[in-house]
Amino acid sequence: MNVAYQPPSRTRFYRDKRNGKVMGICAGIADYTGFDISLVRITMIAAVFLSSGSILPVYFIAGWLVPEQPRELEGTDVQEREFWQSVRRSPARTARDIRLRLKDIDRRLADVESYVTTENRSLAREIEQLR
Template sequence: MSYQPPSRTRFYRDKRNGKFMGICAGIADYAGFDVTLVRITMIAAIFLSSGSILPVYFIAGMVAPDRPRELDATNADEKEFWQSVRRSPARTARDIRLRLKDIDRRLGDVESYVTTENRTLAREIEQLR
């Protein structure tokens, strides 16, 4: 059996940041919402559904895997990037493509500047000899 690295686009229970089973903290991390907002929404859902959502919560708590520690060492930009991937993979891919095109264009400009003969500079160097 080969080692499968943890997926950044999968839902995990976040027990380290959670209060009870880590489901709300996992939803907040997965969707990019504030965990307090998710907890308030969960409490409202419990009251509005007369508690019928509680079995779903407990089943999710038993079925969802714990968040791997390898995913904890991310900075805010990286965390925001992976949340945008989960929200809209196609849009994120398009944004990455546009960034790479811009980098390629800028590299082309630098290459053009470096490889183009600068006649004024060449003339000044020749005058110095």
């Protein structure tokens, strides 16, 4: 059977065995949603008690079916991880935020360009002093 290689997706749910305790499901949920891992674990324990243990088979089935987090995604820094969590929560809002940041950068670049290209005697004087 020939299976095509799928590159790891930063928007997919993975088990996080490196930070996990039992199968990495709670750590994967915490990484996927951005919640604190302790909060996810406490919620899982509460769910086990409230469901009289009937959620445990779901947990183990998820641990068996959900793929492990690829090594390429393990070494991401905090800022990049938060960015991808925001993409998973609301892709449209993240795209809008990126668009707004790029517009702000473009506006600031235009201000710098107009400052440099216009007739500016003080800037010309500063350049002459540097020579």
